[in-house]
Amino acid sequence: MATLIASTDDVPESGSYLFTVEETDGSLEEVILVALADGVSAWKNFCQHETDQRLDRGNGAAMRDGEIICPKHGSMFDAESGYCDNGKAAGSTLVEVEISVRHGQIYLTDDDLEFRHEGGIDDDGGPSSTSHLQL
Ligand code: FES
Numbered sequence: 651m652a653t654l655i656a657s658t659d660d661v662p663e664s665g666s667y668l669f670t671v672e673e674t675d676g677s678l679e680e681v682i683l684v685a686l687a688d689g690v691s692a693w694k695n696f697c698q699h700e701t702d703q704r705l706d707r708g709n710g711a712a713m714r715d716g717e718i719i720c721p722k723h724g725s726m727f728d729a730e731s732g733y734c735d736n737g738k739a740a741g742s743t744l745v746e747v748e749i750s751v752r753h754g755q756i757y758l759t760d761d762d763l764e765f766r767h768e769g770g771i772d773d774d775g776g777p778s779s780t781s782h783l784q785l
Contacts, residue, residue: 652750652757653765659754661685665710666718668695670771671747671763678771679763681747682706683756684718684729690756692749693718693732695770698742699725705744708770718744 661667666682673679680695682705695711697703697720705711705718705727712719717726725737732744748760758765767773 664713666706670766692747694745699739
């Protein structure tokens with residue numbers, strides 16, 4: 651089943667769009683959407699060197715020249731393939747999440763994941779959340 655996540659306009663040209671999904675075992679996981687030269691890709695929001703290290707810590711992942719930069723040790727992952735050929739995470743690949751893009755809308759099509767909410771795990775989007783206020 652495909653669930654609408656966001657519009658392609660919501661994905662920043664540099665940085666990332668963060669959202670939370672539920673795994674089949676009920677655990678929560680964060681996913682980032684990043685803009686490519688042509689399209690959008692989706693990755694689990696953690697580094698392959700130290701898997702408790704988030705790439706997007708709530709303010710968008712650092713990006714340069716089509717690569718996602720790990721904030722801890724600076725390894726860079728190709729935003730299209732997820733592959734890293736440098737630094738501490740060299741030889742690893744980010745965990746891909748299946749999405750599809752239709753008419754400018756991005757859908758989660760990964761059968762093992764269920765869309766929960768926009769933002770990180772701790773950002774449940776409830777009334778006390780201020781992170782998405784538009785001022
Ligand atoms: S935790 Fe990402 S490169 Fe070390």
